[in-house]
Amino acid sequence: MKATFLLGPMTMEVRSISVPKHPPGGALIKVLSTGLCGSDINRIRYTTSGEVRVLGHEISGEIVSIDPNVTDFQIGDRVSVGHVHIPCMHCEYCRHGAQAMCRQFKTITVEPGGYAEYVALTHDHLAHSVIRISAGVSSAAATFIDPLGCCMRAVRLSEIRAFDRVVVIGAGTMGQLFVMLLKELHAEVFVVDISKYRLEHASKFGAQHTIQSDNNTVESILKFTNGKGADTVILSFLNQEILDLAADCVREGGNICIFAPPIQEHRLEIDYSKFFRRGLRMFSSYSSNLDEIENAMMWISSKKVNVEALITGTVGLDYLLEAVENLTEKDFKVIVQP
Numbered sequence: 001m002k003a004t005f006l007l008g009p010m011t012m013e014v015r016s017i018s019v020p021k022h023p024p025g026g027a028l029i030k031v032l033s034t035g036l037c038g039s040d041i042n043r044i045r046y047t048t049s050g051e052v053r054v055l056g057h058e059i060s061g062e063i064v065s066i067d068p069n070v071t072d073f074q075i076g077d078r079v080s081v082g083h084v085h086i087p088c089m090h091c092e093y094c095r096h097g098a099q100a101m102c103r104q105f106k107t108i109t110v111e112p113g114g115y116a117e118y119v120a121l122t123h124d125h126l127a128h129s130v131i132r133i134s135a136g137v138s139s140a141a142a143t144f145i146d147p148l149g150c151c152m153r154a155v156r157l158s159e160i161r162a163f164d165r166v167v168v169i170g171a172g173t174m175g176q177l178f179v180m181l182l183k184e185l186h187a188e189v190f191v192v193d194i195s196k197y198r199l200e201h202a203s204k205f206g207a208q209h210t211i212q213s214d215n216n217t218v219e220s221i222l223k224f225t226n227g228k229g230a231d232t233v234i235l236s237f238l239n240q241e242i243l244d245l246a247a248d249c250v251r252e253g254g255n256i257c258i259f260a261p262p263i264q265e266h267r268l269e270i271d272y273s274k275f276f277r278r279g280l281r282m283f284s285s286y287s288s289n290l291d292e293i294e295n296a297m298m299w300i301s302s303k304k305v306n307v308e309a310l311i312t313g314t315v316g317l318d319y320l321l322e323a324v325e326n327l328t329e330k331d332f333k334v335i336v337q338p
């Protein structure tokens with residue numbers, strides 16, 4: 001079968017390798033769609049790891065072979081892999097709702113990765129992370145259970161309620177997913193980005209206020225919130241300037257949710273005095289729990305979150321690198337179909 005390997009920064013190679021065998025209790029899927037995630041794009045562009053590997057974790061496919069002892073799934077089922085990493089479900093982290101912090105989490109993965117024609121899943125995947133794709137949902141749309149699950153976790157940790165004023169910084173794929181979700185939760189959504197094109201999409205998807213970032217961003221947000229500031233600011237992109245902006249446009253006692261993964265090592269400064277006296281609450285939201293990805297499939301099949309509208313391209317394994325090279329502000333989600 002074909003698989004696209006990452007060799008180094010912006011260096012990929014399509015190789016022919018043997019179809020993996022699933023371990024006892026597992027299954028083999030023929031990959032139908034794998035989402036090109038922002039985290040994959042960062043790894044492709046900036047990887048510092050010398051490891052030659054196959055990326056791709058937002059995977060949908062069809063079961064073509066399965067351990068006969070598994071009764072929950074059968075050959076022919078269309079499924080989506082919510083997480084390629086699997087928590088143990090019984091350690092202290094798992095029991096306290098932080099499954100992505102589980103020590104087992106990253107030790108289990110799929111073979112070889114989603115940018116391949118076939119992927120082998122373990123018994124743990126089938127037991128905890130594989131979800132049957134609902135009728136009427138395309139394999140491409142189903143790949144969104146992972147990114148959407150991550151957004152749902154951030155929304156949950158931020159304790160967003162109806163009519164809350166929420167600022168979303170960054171109007172890329174994740175930013176747009178936040179807009180769609182928050183609209184359904186009846187929040188008042190503000191979106192900040194440098195791209196006019198992306199902001200236009202955010203309004204189309206339900207943002208009430210779109211602000212092209214400039215020197216007056218904070219003033220604009222304060223103006224629309226009676227001078228108080230937003231209840232929550234979600235950062236889908238982060239640097240020092242953005243962190244300062246978030247602290248200036250959040251209300252006293254409000255939330256700053258750090259959703260952006262660091263691209264390189266970062267140290268950021270906060271105004272300790274302001275942060276303390278204004279009673280701000282800042283936290284990160286990384287990955288998602290299994291119940292959130294299950295819930296994400298329901299949002300997708302209900303069409304209340306229109307993930308199809310975010311798919312701006314489909315490429316084969318041979319053109320994956322080219323797709324990354326040619327990404328523009330007009331690209332939201334690119335789906336890889338082997």
Ligand SMILES: [Zn+2]
Nearest residue numbers: 037058146147
């Ligand atoms: Zn992802």
Ligand SMILES: [Zn+2]
Nearest residue numbers: 088091094102
């Ligand atoms: Zn655990």
